[in-house]
Amino acid sequence: MHKIPSSEITPEHVYLSRRQFMKAGALAAGAALLAACAPDLTDSTPQDSAGQGGPAPSASAQADELGDPLNTFEAITNYNNYYEFSTDKQAVARLAKDFSVRPWTVEVGGLVHKPTTFGIEDLLAQFPSEERIYRLRCVEAWSMVIPWLGFPLKKLLEAVEPTSDARYVRFESIYRPEEMPGQNSPWYNWPYVEGLRLDEALNDLTILSTGLYGKELLPQSGAPLRLVVPWKYGFKSIKGIVKVELVAEQPTSLWMAAAPNEYGFYANVNPQVDHPRWSQASERRIGESGRRPTLMFNGYEEQVAGLYAGMDLAKFY
Amino acid sequence: MRTKRYPWSGLTPFQWLVHLACWVPLGWLVFDALTGRLSVNPIQDLTLRTGKTALWLLVLSLAATPANTLLGFRPALKVRRALGLYAFSYALLHFLVFIWLDYGLDIALILQDVGSKRYVLVGFSAFLILLPLAITSTQGWMKRLGKNWKRLHRGVYLAGVLAVVHYVWLVKSDIRQPLAFGAAVLLLLAARLPPVRSALSRLRSHLQGRVASARAGKASF
Incomplete structure (x- = not known):
């Protein structure tokens, strides 16, 4: 394959300004180009995902820091584990299409000096989003590379001033069974709950995400606000957050309650510690064929290994 | 007397129907794969769909005998072997997708990754039981094995149970569907007592x- 000289690549600002004159048909062609940049095994045909308008998906880079290409916007927004809608990953986008994310409030409280309930618009205005390209490793042994938009959770926590008793952060998702059919399933203790140790929550990698690929989050990705903790299995990155609570005791997550022997509080990506039923040593990167080895802490060992110094990670799984 | 030039000459309409129906899941899968209807995790789709089809056909093959003895539906006996062979074929596809497409025939990686995983071990056991049954499914082998043929082929009961256990151990939490298959297998086995x-x-x-x-x-x- 021959290389394209950089002089032939359209600079982004030119590309973007030209976009504004494009009509609907050309939009699809642009998306196809973008999709072609990140080769995908099956899904190179662009679809108007969820029928949302707005800017075309865009990211500042085409790969993560390890050089692995971003997954396509189509792949990211059409293959979702969001049991509140469905256990079928391909059905979530359709079922979540009309989920309303406005108005939306996020209650931040518990062991804090300044408990605050934020309207989502105020929250977005107060904490400007930046791009973070992270790997997402699902406990089901598949993974993606996603250009998130978001802000460090640390900033939100600092704004409400945790008291000295606060040890953990507990997150709670929206409970709206009339709009989220999966919440009628008796198999889980709805609403979804997740938790982090305070030092994990304050780590710079931990973000509250508001978008991806330069666009606002779609409902299937956890709009309007979700957690992203890239060194932990995907289920830790709770979606549709309505409540953030600083607490003293370790919270019990939905998955810990559902299967305590299978899901621990930490859920760090760790190829050496198997899920009781599945191995975690390798994974399928969406868009690739075959498998690749799973990296310790999902490749973020340098940034987070210190959080767990001296801990037996097989015991605290 | 009519000459039997092809194995399919002399099939009853019911047999035709069963044969055609057994090809539908594969055709559907190939269609979905060729037209980009699989998810972005196509290997997972192929694994799950071939496995599910194998399980369905295994249950149906177990239902053939009771359909005759209990319901008096004699044509069921004429499709029993075909159902069993189709079940094995989908199990073989399932196995090939796993070791080949998923693990690229990297036996060391498979052993390291899932060599001690119970769902893999029971699934593989079920496959190993079905393998000799598929090989000895011909008239020639029936004659050669005589009484032992029936003994050998009772192995399908164990394969059915192991296949269900394989499924139960795979799902995350909502085990209604695996349990429904389990109940079907148990009922069909009980009907033989x-x-x-x-x-x-x-x-x-x-x-x-x-x-x-x-x-x-x-x-x-």
């Missing part, structure tokens, strides 16, 4: 007798 069988056939002839006498009663008017 001599006391259950004779009780059910007594019930059946009793019901048939009542129907017959009711008809006779009407006819006498």
Whole structure:
């Protein structure tokens, strides 16, 4: 394959300004180009995902820091584990299409000096989003590379001033069974709950995400606000957050309650510690064929290994 | 006498229907794969769909004998072997997708990754049981093995149970569907126990007798 000289690549600002004159048909062609940049095994045909308008998906880079290409916007927004809608990953986008994310409030409280309930618009205005390209490793042994938009959770926590008793952060998702059919399933203790140790929550990698690929989050990705903790299995990155609570005791997550022997509080990506039923040593990167080895802490060992110094990670799984 | 030039000459319409139906899941899968209808995790789709089809066909093959003995549906016996062979074929596809597409025939990686995982071990055991059954499914092998053929082929009962256990151990939390398959397999196995069988056939002839006498009663008017 021959290389394209950089002089032939359209600079982004030119590309973007030209976009504004494009009509609907050309939009699809642009998306196809973008999709072609990140080769995908099956899904190179662009679809108007969820029928949302707005800017075309865009990211500042085409790969993560390890050089692995971003997954396509189509792949990211059409293959979702969001049991509140469905256990079928391909059905979530359709079922979540009309989920309303406005108005939306996020209650931040518990062991804090300044408990605050934020309207989502105020929250977005107060904490400007930046791009973070992270790997997402699902406990089901598949993974993606996603250009998130978001802000460090640390900033939100600092704004409400945790008291000295606060040890953990507990997150709670929206409970709206009339709009989220999966919440009628008796198999889980709805609403979804997740938790982090305070030092994990304050780590710079931990973000509250508001978008991806330069666009606002779609409902299937956890709009309007979700957690992203890239060194932990995907289920830790709770979606549709309505409540953030600083607490003293370790919270019990939905998955810990559902299967305590299978899901621990930490859920760090760790190829050496198997899920009781599945191995975690390798994974399928969406868009690739075959498998690749799973990296310790999902490749973020340098940034987070210190959080767990001296801990037996097989015991605290 | 009609000459049998092809194995499919002389198939009854019901047999045709069963054969065609057994190809549908594969055709559907190929269609979805070629037209980009699989998810972005196509290997997972192929694994799950071939596995599910194998399980369905295994249950149906186990249902053939009770369909005859309990319901008097004789054509079921004529498709029993085909159902078993199709079940094995989908299990083989399932196995090939796993070791080849998923793990690229990297045996060391497979052993390291899942060599000690119980769901893999029971699934593989079920496959190993089905393998000799598929090989010895011909008339020639039936003759050669004589009495032992039947003994050997009772292995399918164990394969059915192991396949369900494989499924139960795979799902995350909502095990309704695996349990439904489990209940079906257990019922079909129970229907083979001599006391259950004779009780059910007594019930059946009793019901048939009542129907017959009711008809006779009407006819006498």
